[in-house]
Amino acid sequence: MPTEAPSKPGKEELTSRASRVRLLVFDVDGVLTDGGLYYGDNGEVMKRFNVKDGHALVMARLVGLPAAILTARSSRIVEARGRELGLAAIFQGRKEKGPAFLELLAQLQIPANQCAYMGDDLNDLDPMSLSGLSACPADAVPEVRQEADFVTTNVGGHGAARELVELCLRASGRWEDAVGLMRSTDKRSTS
Numbered sequence: 001m002p003t004e005a006p007s008k009p010g011k012e013e014l015t016s017r018a019s020r021v022r023l024l025v026f027d028v029d030g031v032l033t034d035g036g037l038y039y040g041d042n043g044e045v046m047k048r049f050n051v052k053d054g055h056a057l058v059m060a061r062l063v064g065l066p067a068a069i070l071t072a073r074s075s076r077i078v079e080a081r082g083r084e085l086g087l088a089a090i091f092q093g094r095k096e097k098g099p100a101f102l103e104l105l106a107q108l109q110i111p112a113n114q115c116a117y118m119g120d121d122l123n124d125l126d127p128m129s130l131s132g133l134s135a136c137p138a139d140a141v142p143e144v145r146q147e148a149d150f151v152t153t154n155v156g157g158h159g160a161a162r163e164l165v166e167l168c169l170r171a172s173g174r175w176e177d178a179v180g181l182m183r184s185t186d187k188r189s190t191s
């Protein structure tokens with residue numbers, strides 16, 4: 001038995017795991033955003049989302065791959081963005097992400113091995129280890145990059161989420177359909 005840390009799955013294994021994914025779960029700060037928190041004069045917090053990531057989440061939903069949010073922080077902005085994208089679940093203010101992840105999966109009735117989770121920091125390691133496919137942006141903390149099955153080329157808030165969507169849709173033969181849908185309908189206006 002090898003004693004060293006497990007290496008990344010090869011392309012074939014990664015494609016196999018990605019093809020089985022039925023739900024995408026994303027952390028918010030540093031994954032769907034660049035991790036920046038903008039504070040206004042009245043104490044309100046603003047975040048910056050990426051419209052191409054948003055399009056990708058809509059594409060995934062349109063071809064039958066839903067997405068959800070699991071975040072330790074809590075804000076109305078995330079609720080609004082999640083609703084705009086038609087997410088299947090929005091779990092906020094959940095500091096213990098492992099149990100919250102299992103609760104989310106139970107609610108949506110998806111087994112953990114058919115779920116992909118993308119996070120960028122240490123509190124994401126529990127849901128990552130529980131999921132069938134773990135992913136992180138290129139600028140995730142080193143411990144997370146080491147554990148992730150799939151490290152994206154893009155950084156958080158700049159296309160990392162879209163890379164995971166593309167991986168899963170290509171692996172299950174749905175990417176071209178999704179592209180076609182976004183080209184030919186006005187549904188893209190929802191993202």
Ligand SMILES: [Mg+2]
Binds near residue numbers: 027028029031119120
């Ligand atoms: Mg984060």
